[in-house]
Amino acid sequence: MEYAEQLANADARLRAGSVPTTERTHADQATTLLEVRGVCKRFGGVVANNDVSLDVAAGRITGLIGPNGSGKTTLFNAIAGQYPIDAGSIRFDGREISRLRTAPIARLGIIRTFQQTRVYRAMTCMQNMQISVAQGGETLATMLRRPAPATTERSLGLLEFTGLHAKRFVPAGELSFGQQKLLEFAMALMSEPRLLLLDEPTAGINPVLINGLVDRLRRANADLGITLFVIEHNMRVIMNLASHIYCMAHGEMLAQGAPGAIRNDPRVIDAYLGGR
Amino acid sequence: MLLIAIALLGIAAPFVLPTVVTQLAFLWLMILFAVTWDVNGGQMGYNSFGNVLFFGIGVYACALVQRDSGLGYYAALFVGTGAGALCAAIAALVLGPPLLGIRGHYFAIATLGLSIAAADIASAWEYIGAASGIAMPVYPGAIGGRARFFYFLLFALAAVTWLAARALYRTRLGLAMNAIRDNEDKAEAMGVHTTRSKVFAWTVAAFFLGAAGGPVGNLVGFVDPRDLAFAGATFGVWMVLMAVLGGRGTLWGPVIGAVIFHVTQELFWTYLLGWQRVAMGLLIVVIVVFFPSGILGWASRLRRHGDAASATSA
């Protein structure tokens, strides 16, 4: 389906009042897109990840929660190839990726956003979008052409989708923090990822705007079929968004399950309230 | 349009100002220096203090072709210029992957070290003349014609370089270069082929720097390893400075910076002879400390203050 059409349809459905949710018609035997087994990572004396295992089902939204310092971002960084892991395996679509670096992993379709929001500050929003198109198929020859009209069109569409169309010629560094977060999200969508790792997407966002962001996350998953793996501290958001949640504490996997189960799990409550 | 006006000015200049043709030729060289530096510097964030390495390679390549190939003057010059461009480009392709993996100020110092090493090696290598350098063949044309001939050659080279840069900046590679400058980690996390882009950009800069080597060597008439070919403390740092002065990362910034810098330098030479290098050092410090975003940056900030002021008063 044409990209703009997809967005328009989602828009129409939204206005008609039927918000797509995650408890929908995915077959229960969803394939596992990302398989993490026994991942260990230490920094000097600190063990950030100890024997962490999880599965991210294709087409679903999976959550990752846990108190500060539990190793969530470390795990994300490991998945995204930012550092080599000490032990364990990470398989994407059946393929071992733990030996790959960030750029090849990104080209396989795993895109991540950063906690501190990274955009290209001196470039305009439009340019930020154009360079975010999937790079897997680009050769030196194709890079020497101008951005394709389709790229520009999609960029405009996604800027609209995130409400940044008016700022398209503004340097990204001049946007507010919330706008930069949206831009980063739009850039991630631009690269047509198969798996999107979102590191605290609602952190620092004006509470009034959180619903809008969450809504866009849902639409990206429901209409564009992007698998989401989300680190979140905002419990309300993650409980409503994810169909399956993992909880980490002290570098280890503590519990996992559906939102309802996790919400009431005494171990999870303990970890957050510091019972240990 | 502006480009046509500049082109006409450029073509007319040696006839209008015949006494300063050599200085004008050097002006075009300075523009080429600044533009090529900005390709990997202001546009891509890899601030090289050793780009003069590629210029020097071009100087020597052409000089050797002219000395040893047995070709006629113009043929040797043509082949030599091409050889210069090619050898410089190959150097960039070979040195690029290891050096461009180094970031920030380490890259700056590494490239500085490389260009100085080149100056030292060239000064000691007998085959290419060692410290005495190489004397260039005599220009076969009319007596006054030499300066004018090389003026036009350098003018053409500078123009082609600028046009190539402009074309490059409009491509996807240009976007990739800017992304690498703004946040290389982000670019990698988005899957951009950073190594490929970096090496290509540096090779482009090297190519044009190498091409300029031969004409300059011939214009001067003499190739000296430390003061011309691998002149790190002069050409090498001026390249950086001119782009900074005019405004890094812009199309016209390096050009403006080169013009102002070169004119100032000629004035220093005329009026401060002997002390012009001292004044140059002082100028560098003043520019860097007080105009870090260059003239274009300063001008755009003035304009924005003006807009804000008129907006509030309106």
Next chain:
Amino acid sequence: MSNLEVLASAPILVVQLVVNGILVGAIFALVAYGMALVWGVMNIINVAQGELVMVGGYAVFYLDRAGVHPWLGIPIAAVAMYVFGLLLYRGVIRRLVDRDMFVSILATFGISILLQQLANQLFGADIRTLSTNLPSLSFAEGHVSIASIRIVAFAAAVLVGVALVVFLHRSRMGRAIRATAQNARAARVLGIDTDSVYATTFALNCAICGAAGGIVAMTWFVQPYLGLTYTLRSFMIVIAAGLGNLPGVIVAGSGLGVLEEFAGFVLGAEYQTAFIFIVLVALLVGRNLVLARQRKYLA
């Protein structure tokens, strides 16, 4: 036969080169430590480091000409350079502190050119030596000969180094400097006047360079263009040893000194400095490759 063969056939020469290398290495280490101080405390790479050494050298040279013995001249030069450093800080360096490293590299490069050309204009490009009529010591049946002036130089460098370390660890300002190096913001919160810390650090570095320059002039020679080599040597040592690692700086300094002696002997003096710079590049590339396996990079 080639110099390498000479070396292989007369191993005692190795001792000569090593000893000379260690002796000169002390001075390299001293200058490198000064650079590391400024870098660690103010996050500025001082490309004019070598030129400061050169200026110190000329100061001692002209004091000697005026009848002041180098052993008095060196401390005087150090003090003069300290004052010069304060002025330079107030005038220029202060504005570089919170900026991009690129700006500080370019600005200090400008200062280095300024000083270099000033020296060239004022003093001429000739090599100047002080004549100290100290004997050469001889060992191993005359095969190893060490100019005693070099031993004096070594001792002087060690003395300055020790004084510096004592200052940094025992004095209040020294502790303030070390605190600021670790965390400038925290230091400010604790009431440390970071501006005066920066001024002192930079001035101290200039004094160190001045003393080192005097030692160099006394032992070897001084000329307007000796600066850049010293700057790059310091940079290499700091890269190899890491900031804040004094034993590492000493080892790296000695190592570099020895390496240079061997390079000078085997490759000839004309290729000596080129060799060093290639080693610098190799060091940076190598360090980076090693870090790259950890998917990090030199930062």
